Amino acid sequence: MAEVKKTFPIVSTLIVVLTASFFLIPLYATFQFSLQMVRGEWSFASYRSVIQSDVFLATIQFSTIASLAAILLGAAVVVPTAYWVRLKLPRLRPVVEFVSLMPLIIPPVVLVFGYIRLYGSDSFLPLTMTSQGTNVLLVAGYVVLSLPYMYRSVDNGMAAIDIKTLTEAAESLGASRLRTITGVIFPNVRSAIVSGAFLTFSISFGEFVLASLLNRPAFGPYLVQIGQDRAYEPAALAIMSFALIWACMVLMQVFASRKPGRKLVPRLVPKSARIVTP
Amino acid sequence: MTTAPTAHEATDHSASRSLVPGFASGLRGNWIGLVPFFGFSLLFLVLPILYLVTGAFQNAEGSFTLDNFAQLATPNIMAAYSLSIRLSLFSALLGTATGVLLGYAVILGGLPSWVRPVFMTFSGVASNFAGIPLAFAFIATLGRIGLVTVVLRDVFGFNLYGAGFNLFSFWGVALTYLYFQMPLMLLIVAPALDGLKNEWREAAEILGANRRQYWRMVALPVLTPSILGCFLLLFANAFGTLATVYALTGSRFAVVPIVLFQQIQGNVLYNPNLGYALAVGMVVIMAVSNTIYLVLRTRAERWQK
Numbered sequence: 001m002a003e004v005k006k007t008f009p010i011v012s013t014l015i016v017v018l019t020a021s022f023f024l025i026p027l028y029a030t031f032q033f034s035l036q037m038v039r040g041e042w043s044f045a046s047y048r049s050v051i052q053s054d055v056f057l058a059t060i061q062f063s064t065i066a067s068l069a070a071i072l073l074g075a076a077v078v079v080p081t082a083y084w085v086r087l088k089l090p091r092l093r094p095v096v097e098f099v100s101l102m103p104l105i106i107p108p109v110v111l112v113f114g115y116i117r118l119y120g121s122d123s124f125l126p127l128t129m130t131s132q133g134t135n136v137l138l139v140a141g142y143v144v145l146s147l148p149y150m151y152r153s154v155d156n157g158m159a160a161i162d163i164k165t166l167t168e169a170a171e172s173l174g175a176s177r178l179r180t181i182t183g184v185i186f187p188n189v190r191s192a193i194v195s196g197a198f199l200t201f202s203i204s205f206g207e208f209v210l211a212s213l214l215n216r217p218a219f220g221p222y223l224v225q226i227g228q229d230r231a232y233e234p235a236a237l238a239i240m241s242f243a244l245i246w247a248c249m250v251l252m253q254v255f256a257s258r259k260p261g262r263k264l265v266p267r268l269v270p271k272s273a274r275i276v277t278p
Numbered sequence: 279m280t281t282a283p284t285a286h287e288a289t290d291h292s293a294s295r296s297l298v299p300g301f302a303s304g305l306r307g308n309w310i311g312l313v314p315f316f317g318f319s320l321l322f323l324v325l326p327i328l329y330l331v332t333g334a335f336q337n338a339e340g341s342f343t344l345d346n347f348a349q350l351a352t353p354n355i356m357a358a359y360s361l362s363i364r365l366s367l368f369s370a371l372l373g374t375a376t377g378v379l380l381g382y383a384v385i386l387g388g389l390p391s392w393v394r395p396v397f398m399t400f401s402g403v404a405s406n407f408a409g410i411p412l413a414f415a416f417i418a419t420l421g422r423i424g425l426v427t428v429v430l431r432d433v434f435g436f437n438l439y440g441a442g443f444n445l446f447s448f449w450g451v452a453l454t455y456l457y458f459q460m461p462l463m464l465l466i467v468a469p470a471l472d473g474l475k476n477e478w479r480e481a482a483e484i485l486g487a488n489r490r491q492y493w494r495m496v497a498l499p500v501l502t503p504s505i506l507g508c509f510l511l512l513f514a515n516a517f518g519t520l521a522t523v524y525a526l527t528g529s530r531f532a533v534v535p536i537v538l539f540q541q542i543q544g545n546v547l548y549n550p551n552l553g554y555a556l557a558v559g560m561v562v563i564m565a566v567s568n569t570i571y572l573v574l575r576t577r578a579e580r581w582q583k
Contacts, residue, residue: 114326
């Protein structure tokens with residue numbers, strides 16, 4: 001056992017190859033299937049068919065707006081809270097953390113069931129009666145679903161900077177509380193927020209249960225519908241979704257590992273003046 | 279003999295801080311800053327759930343009853359719970375076993391150093407690749423005219439569906455779940471595998487233990503709380519999943535979320551209070567498994583200092 005001699009890791013290699021094929025074969029199969037729409041040749045016809053569909057564009061637009069609204073609302077709710085709890089009420093941190101983790105134990109179908117019953121026609125706040133009200137419920141639901149991730153991300157971002165000193169400095173320079181939050185704290189935890197935002201986006205963009213039960217024209221219900229009606233388009237949409245999630249996750253990683261104050265894309269403006277033409 | 283380090287170092291760690299002393303004095307006017315968060319949570323998280331919970335204990339006239347929970351015992355609903363629990367248990371078991379194996383291979387297996395970040399990044403993506411697109415991907419792979427089905431038939435002369443496999447059955451759904459369960463397992467078990475200290479292995483080897491003994495008597499006992507905890511998280515993850523199974527099988531596969539979904543969607547809630555009980559049952563199962571996960575995780579973290 002003690003000898004340093006390295007043998008070829010047969011078992012590990014086998015496991016890794018097997019799992020890699022389990023992960024990659026469905027992706028390859030889906031991609032290949034999505035190319036077969038035109039008989040006898042491989043083409044991007046199914047992608048073209050998807051992109052040219054009006055319903056597709058409408059649902060994409062709706063889901064994008066809803067997800068962006070969820071990101072804004074989520075940030076507006078989470079950032080001041082995380083800041084305030086860390087600065088003034090550290091004793092309440094376990095409570096806030098517990099509330100922010102609650103969505104993990106509540107399945108979306110249960111959450112939306114509660115919404116429909118609580119905000120139904122004869123309630124104190126009949127949100128489901130108008131489409132605007134239902135949109136509000138949908139966005140609120142997205143915020144709730146992403147709350148655990150958003151809060152964790154922002155709170156970690158706050159931990160990385162010295163909030164107390166920054167606040168004191170801002171206040172001694174005469175900044176109001178609002179100014180401190182928007183002008184000092186927000187920019188310093190920006191990458192944490194953006195990282196949470198991409199996660200929120202990937203959660204809410206293709207979300208099915210809330211949108212379907214609230215009867216909203218979102219991307220998730222559209223996916224299910226097209227899965228029942230068509231053969232090749234679903235495969236194309238699956239590939240596009242995978243690419244989108246991939247992009248979201250990569251961007252999340254980029255922002256999550258970024259230190260506050262660093263440039264977003266350091267290589268965009270090279271230090272040397274090579275590019276500048278004389 | 280080799281023994282795992284004792285629990286001394288953990289005791290001071292687990293002492294939880296009390297909320298009570300100086301609580302009111304610390305609050306004073308500062309609570310105003312928390313109004314947006316708690317207001318939002320109250321409106322869109324706590325109250326809706328509270329509404330369902332109180333409704334579950336009421337009959338149509340609004341008086342207290344346990345009838346709704348008694349009615350969960352009807353064959354249909356019991357079958358749905360049973361199917362959900364079996365499916366979640368099975369997919370969590372499969373996910374745990376394969377995830378730990380993968381973690382072992384990627385982290386401790388002596389592979390080139392680029393393998394790990396590749397798998398971790400991919401796992402981040404795949405654990406989020408649940409829902410409808412995942413169902414589409416598996417239909418294109420293992421459906422009746424899916425790539426793997428066709429290749430097995432044409433190249434190997436093996437009829438997958440003739441052999442009893444069906445993507446739209448229990449095993450098929452479980453296999454589809456594995457696509458997000460295994461990566462999730464890898465992500466959450468990786469810190470525990472990283473926490474296995476080299477010194478323990480060396481100590482075990484010096485004391486004459488072989489590989490098997492090291493794993494059986496040191497590594498696995500240390501890993502057990504993590505693995506059990508992650509297993510419960512995967513269980514809850516599978517239990518709450520709706521979109522994947524809906525896109526895969528329509529509403530033919532009657533797991534609890536699907537039953538509830540249909541009841542809400544049909545808008546013919548002849549007995550909403552029964553629906554509340556169904557929902558509360560789900561939340562209870564999710565809450566129990568997640569709570570045990572958290573308890574086990576705090577137990578497990580004592581080795582990771």
